[in-house]
Amino acid sequence: MASYDDNNVFAKILRGEIPCDKVYEDDHVLAFNDINPQTPTHVLVIPKGQYVSSDDFFNEASDAEIAALFRAAGKIARERGIVADGYRILANCGRDAHQEVPHFHLHIFAGCDLGIMIRPNR
Numbered sequence: 001m002a003s004y005d006d007n008n009v010f011a012k013i014l015r016g017e018i019p020c021d022k023v024y025e026d027d028h029v030l031a032f033n034d035i036n037p038q039t040p041t042h043v044l045v046i047p048k049g050q051y052v053s054s055d056d057f058f059n060e061a062s063d064a065e066i067a068a069l070f071r072a073a074g075k076i077a078r079e080r081g082i083v084a085d086g087y088r089i090l091a092n093c094g095r096d097a098h099q100e101v102p103h104f105h106l107h108i109f110a111g112c113d114l115g116i117m118i119r120p121n122r
């Protein structure tokens with residue numbers, strides 16, 4: 001597994017070196033609007049800890065960190081009022097998933113019909 005790159009864009013956001021449009025924050029989690037939203041609601045939910053990917057996070061994070069991330073996603077969905085119409089949570093891990101930013105994050109998509117689940121290039 002690749003080591004954590006301190007200069008990735010989410011690390012810079014966490015250090016306050018570049019701004020973000022914050023949606024939620026607690027001891028373990030920061031959430032903010034995606035800079036290039038794919039849907040009317042497109043929120044990124046990230047752990048404050050240094051985890052490269054879902055593989056790293058799921059295997060190395062503490063139970064408290066893992067619980068905090070999913071609790072945060074649930075709170076954001078309720079606060080945004082997207083539960084009734086529905087939403088999608090997605091995490092890209094690695095090359096085949098086209099993960100661009102090497103700091104683990106959940107995407108929350110909502111606000112329109114989200115279409116089919118995935119469209120793979122077979």
Ligand code: 5GP
Nearest residue numbers: 009020032033034035036092098099100101
């Ligand atoms: P990935 O492909 O790694 O799952 O998704 C990375 C996401 O981060 C993309 O949706 C992209 O638009 C978003 N992103 C990249 N740079 C920035 C940034 O500087 N600020 C914010 N808010 N989002 C970013």
